[in-house]
Amino acid sequence: MHVMSQKPAVPLVHIETFGCQMNEYDSELVRSLLKREGFQFTEDRECADVILMNTCAIRENAHNKVFTHLSDLRSVKKHRPLVVGVLGCMAQNLKAELPEKEPIVDVLAGPDSYRQLPQLITNAMTLQEQGVDQKRLAVELSEYETYDDIVPERNDGVNAWIAIMRGCDNFCSFCVVPYTRGRERSRNPKGILEEARLCAEQGFKQVTLLGQNVNSYSYDTWDFARLLLEVADVPGLERVRFTSPHPKDFPVDLLKAVSSHPNICKHIHLPVQSGNDRVLEMMNRTYTCSEYLSLVDRIRTMNTQIALTTDIIAGFCSETDEEFSDTIRLVETVRFHSAFIFKYSERKNTIAARKYRDDVPEAVKSERVTALVDLQRKISFDRNREYVGSVVNVLVEGNSKRSSDQGMGKTDGNITAVWEKNGTSVRPGDMVPLSIYDSSASTLYGIAQPQPSSP
Numbered sequence: 064m065h066v067m068s069q070k071p072a073v074p075l076v077h078i079e080t081f082g083c084q085m086n087e088y089d090s091e092l093v094r095s096l097l098k099r100e101g102f103q104f105t106e107d108r109e110c111a112d113v114i115l116m117n118t119c120a121i122r123e124n125a126h127n128k129v130f131t132h133l134s135d136l137r138s139v140k141k142h143r144p145l146v147v148g149v150l151g152c153m154a155q156n157l158k159a160e161l162p163e164k165e166p167i168v169d170v171l172a173g174p175d176s177y178r179q180l181p182q183l184i185t186n187a188m189t190l191q192e193q194g195v196d197q198k199r200l201a202v203e204l205s206e207y208e209t210y211d212d213i214v215p216e217r218n219d220g221v222n223a224w225i226a227i228m229r230g231c232d233n234f235c236s237f238c239v240v241p242y243t244r245g246r247e248r249s250r251n252p253k254g255i256l257e258e259a260r261l262c263a264e265q266g267f268k269q270v271t272l273l274g275q276n277v278n279s280y281s282y283d284t285w286d287f288a289r290l291l292l293e294v295a296d297v298p299g300l301e302r303v304r305f306t307s308p309h310p311k312d313f314p315v316d317l318l319k320a321v322s323s324h325p326n327i328c329k330h331i332h333l334p335v336q337s338g339n340d341r342v343l344e345m346m347n348r349t350y351t352c353s354e355y356l357s358l359v360d361r362i363r364t365m366n367t368q369i370a371l372t373t374d375i376i377a378g379f380c381s382e383t384d385e386e387f388s389d390t391i392r393l394v395e396t397v398r399f400h401s402a403f404i405f406k407y408s409e410r411k412n413t414i415a416a417r418k419y420r421d422d423v424p425e426a427v428k429s430e431r432v433t434a435l436v437d438l439q440r441k442i443s444f445d446r447n448r449e450y451v452g453s454v455v456n457v458l459v460e461g462n463s464k465r466s467s468d469q470g471m472g473k474t475d476g477n478i479t480a481v482w483e484k485n486g487t488s489v490r491p492g493d494m495v496p497l498s499i500y501d502s503s504a505s506t507l508y509g510i511a512q513p514q515p516s517s518p
């Protein structure tokens with residue numbers, strides 16, 4: 064009998080995304096780049112010919128997650144032809160060892176190499192058919208790549224991500240991003256504004272501007288404040304957010320833009336990392352604790368409604384108990400709306416890995432994280448209480464996780480709010496005024512108010 068190998072006419076790709084919002088956006092770019100070369104996508108990894116993982120390298124557990132997924136794929140690959148690709152920051156970071164460590168990886172592509180991806184995958188599929196086991200790698204970082212001409216294939220929803228700059232030149236000593244994402248470069252504002260207009264036309268109500276260092280955006284005479292204001296004026300967009308800014312780049316124009324433009328969300332994510340000057344200096348954050356606090360004051364003096372959130376690392380190299388209590392004191396002083404708290408995780412080749420010893424015992428790191436998480440939970444609880452009795456506008460995202468009888472959305476300050484739908488229909492993208500009657504550390508509970516009828 065003559066058996067023909069059944070090559071799929073159209074290769075089906077499944078993509079899984081780990082890490083930050085920039086990776087979410089990049090996966091949408093990858094989808095667009097592959098679709099125009101004839102690839103199709105499936106949500107179901109069981110029927111995929113190609114499985115891509117867009118990975119993160121920020122902390123050890125991000126790495127571990129990907130290794131677990133890869134070892135799961137080993138048995139799948141034994142039973143059927145499959146091309147496995149690792150994309151993103153971990154591909155860039157582990158370009159030397161990953162192909163050896165994980166033989167099932169066929170394709171490796173870093174964040175600046177996605178244009179090569181269709182070719183790499185096609186080559187890998189051909190080689191696999193011929194029974195040749197050879198890796199295809201593209202891991203060059205670029206000083207220029209911004210994918211400016213690629214319209215991402217966006218996920219449905221209320222929010223559209225738009226990357227406005229890529230890379231980072233800050234070299235915080237703990238951080239791997241400058242090595243995985245390369246040098247800082249900003250996109251042409253023309254392309255960004257076109258993309259924002261397209262998002263509005265497609266029905267997205269919110270746009271989030273993204274960059275590893277979003278507020279150091281700079282292109283010709285354009286700075287971040289100017290770009291933010293122009294995006295906020297795009298007809299049809301109701302809310303504009305941005306993440307992540309660095310505390311060093313907050314000129315008064317930017318503060319004015321956030322505090323006064325009605326479409327720019329009253330929320331600033333302002334990573335502080337530590338509340339101790341010696342630790343901040345070792346981290347190479349370039350601000351002192353008192354400079355950070357005075358920025359917080361300036362923000363709140365301009366507009367008391369701006370919700371502040373932050374990132375903190377506990378147990379950085381040589382951090383003493385006393386220095387850690389400075390962080391506790393800073394958190395008590397600022398009273399953030401919420402905070403992401405991380406245990407320091409040494410990343411190979413970073414400045415901290417080369418210069419300092421990761422000498423805070425694991426148990427102490429855990430204790431510090433727990434202390435901060437407990438403190439922050441109490442503060443978030445009290446902060447959210449302040450909304451009880453008021454009416455807040457919520458942009459509807461869908462149903463709550465708990466029940467399809469409940470709606471779920473976000474406030475301007477990015478706090479999750481839920482309400483009983485009581486048979487009324489709410490569509491994602493609607494703006495609903497909620498009268499808040501209860502709250503927890505993470506959620507506001509409200510009653511939907513009748514929409515004011517237009518005059």
Ligand code: SAH
Pocket residue numbers: 121122237238239240274275276307308309334336374375376405406407408409410
């Ligand atoms: N570009 C963003 C942050 C990107 S990483 C910014 O500068 O704000 C998100 C957060 O991860 C950081 O703010 C930091 O708190 C944390 N982080 C980064 N590297 C880390 C490491 N090696 N160990 C623990 N947490 C880390």
Ligand code: SF4
Pocket residue numbers: 231232233234235238239240241275276309
């Ligand atoms: Fe990492 Fe610092 Fe750059 Fe943020 S600013 S990506 S923490 S090096």
Ligand code: F3S
Pocket residue numbers: 081082083084085086118119120121151152239240243244275
């Ligand atoms: Fe992770 Fe890379 Fe984002 S390391 S946090 S995916 S920039």
